[in-house]
Amino acid sequence: MASGDWRIILETEAERDLSRLRSPSLVREAREAIDDLRFDALPPGAAKMRRFKDAYRVKFGADAYRIVYRIDEKRRVIRVFAIGSRGTVYRGIRG
Numbered sequence: 001m002a003s004g005d006w007r008i009i010l011e012t013e014a015e016r017d018l019s020r021l022r023s024p025s026l027v028r029e030a031r032e033a034i035d036d037l038r039f040d041a042l043p044p045g046a047a048k049m050r051r052f053k054d055a056y057r058v059k060f061g062a063d064a065y066r067i068v069y070r071i072d073e074k075r076r077v078i079r080v081f082a083i084g085s086r087g088t089v090y091r092g093i094r095g
Contacts, residue, residue, distance in 0.1 A: 006038050006071075009079045014067075017083035026061050030083055033060045033067055037078050041071050052093055068093065 010018070021027050036043055042056065049055040049068070057066045066089045068082040082089050 004039070004076070006041050007075075007077045008034060008038055009077060010034070011079060011081040014080045014083050017089075021065075021083070026065065029060045030065065030067060033058055034080060037067075037069070037080075041078055051090070055093075065089070 018027060018030055021030060037058070043058060046056050046058045049057055052068070054070050055068055056071065057068045059066060063086075065085055066083070067080055068089060069078050069080045071078055082093055
C-alpha cells in the first residue's frame, strides 16, 4: 500500500500553515517531508492518528512539528490538511 507514486494535494489551510512557519529552514524541511510522501505514503516514523479518522502524521523540525494528512488508496492521493508545531497543529482538526 505505502510505496509507489502518490499525488500530493496541499489543502488551503495546509498552504497557510506552511507560509506561517517561522523560518525558511522549517519550510524547506516541511516541503522535503511532503515530497517524500510521493514515494512512500507511510515513511518510517509515520503514525496513524487515533483521534482523527484515517489520518496520519509525520514529524519534521527536530520532531517539534507535524504534517497531518489522509491517504486515498484507491486514487493514490495524499491530502495534507495541517502543518504546524506539535502543540498547535491538532487544534481545529475535525475527525
